[in-house]
Amino acid sequence: MSTEIEKSVAFHIIQEQMGSAIAAPKCHKCGCLQQTVEALSATAEGQNELAETLNRARQVFVPKEYDCLGCPVCYPAIAANAFAEAYPEAEAKLDLCPTEEPDLRSGWPPLAGDYYVLRYSAPVAICALNSASLAQQIARSGMPGVAIVGTMHTENLGIERVIRNTTANPNIRFLIVCGEDTQQAIGHLPGQSLISLVASGMDERARIAGARGKRPILKNISADAVQSFRKQITVHNVVGQHDVERIGSSAQDLAAHTPGPFEGAASAAPVAITRAVPPVGLTLDPAGYFVVFPEQRRKTLVLEHYTNQGVLDAIFEADSSAALSSTVIQKGLLSRLDHAAYLGGELARAERALETGELYVQDRAPGTLMTNIAADSRGCCGSECR
């Protein structure tokens, strides 16, 4: 039981911190402020001694843009903690965290967030905690074996998103936790909380066992989903590590030891894999056809364009296949996607031949001609062109 002096100190802290939040526009659209004000308003003190302060805070609300910005110092959270310490018996009833069920979308990852997707079928996910630039560097490095890399700022909604987005992909079997844990004034410790969750799970009140942060409560995720996450994912704890090469080396080691896709995932259905089949029919592009030629003497890629009557009407030259592709698209000389895909493949092969000096022979387009324009009427060999 707190003394009257302790309660009075708590009220002073709450008024002071709410004043700071009222003065900070970023807080007006943040779930942390809005939820804390509503939670405190539901208490007896919130309807008496704190009513005026909370009303002033409510007046600055604008439509919520984020649940929690993960600020190093969060004023409403400090206020809420002061209240919880002065009224420990009321703490369990305080609904302090945003509780909205996030919108799930089909496909993977099911939840939008602050992450980069590299490859669905890779076995390693990387959580760079509060280090956004580290996540970006890892993504840019194109690390082999890595499916997704992102940040995580909070030990409640942040962890829930990690669970949903990793368990929705059965290929993910490892989670590297690196970067800077968010050591905030209010005690957000998402990294420590995530590692505790994997080690010890959560209790019947959805609080992560062993988490030292102030709000490690997972309200939007079932105990079954947490259990499934703990079975599917092995955490590699390197919190504090910022070295991209070392993280990459760990990712490769882990990927080499993947046990394969997890069976019995409790969350979203995996993305379907379709076995691709070769094209059956071949339809001429009304815009004409191309002959590709790597000219070794001048180290130049040459692309001749013909009408479907076999009349040469344009010649393009470039050092790269990308330049040729974008130029002919810009000129409107590709009107079919299958033709564009075929030309892209041929240009890439021709470019490689130009680099290596290997012989290049243009492949005919796949499929059987489905049009009434006879190949020989185009004045071309039919084996090279479309």
Ligand code: SF4
């Ligand atoms: S996290 Fe806290 S300090 Fe940051 S914007 Fe939200 S309410 Fe304000």
